Amino acid sequence: KQEVTQIPAALSVPEGENLVLNCSFTDSAIYNLQWFRQDPGKGLTSLLLIQSSQREQTSGRLNASLDKSSGRSTLYIAASQPGDSATYLCAVGSNAGNNRKLIWGLGTSLAVNP
């Protein structure tokens, strides 16, 4: 059974710092991995999607890596800003029988202080 763990659960940093959020999964047979952002009381916004054949994806100040063999992904945020404050969720695309589904972590709550 696929399980997704995100560390740390919460993180508070001063503005301008570079930071890394971690996601680990127990079954390496995945078809993709995604990072989402959730602002308080709102839905989720997709940040980056890494297909199983890829090693990383970049968008602006965000870079996500994927190492299937070790069951790990990292989300790197460069030069953090107060607007980056949100909960970041990792979701792993897993094959469950004949169906494909996303298995979610609990998220990392990030606070970037001015």
Added chain:
Amino acid sequence: ETGVTQTPRHLVMGMTNKKSLKCEQHLGHNAMYWYKQSAKKPLELMFVYNFKEQTENNSVPSRFSPECPNSSHLFLHLHTLQPEDSALYLCASSQEMASGADQETQYFGPGTRLLVL
């Protein structure tokens, strides 16, 4: 805006009430999803519809009843709920590819915050 809208945004209901949540996507996608998000728990997938056909029901209690009249609209009908059903209910949509092809991301609505008294 993600192109997925949900109404109402907030709902308070008693355990004997009947209510419905509505989701609409304007992205031309062929798959829609209902998720439940509770505090301290990962997102729980409740129902999946591909091409209006329900393809997944993750052991959801019968007091939750989904309906997908067309590929743009998805409803979640609620009746005789319990206080533990209080949560944020999220709708999402995606464009599903043929098996084995790269998968697209899911686009989420803002959610309905449900409180059952």
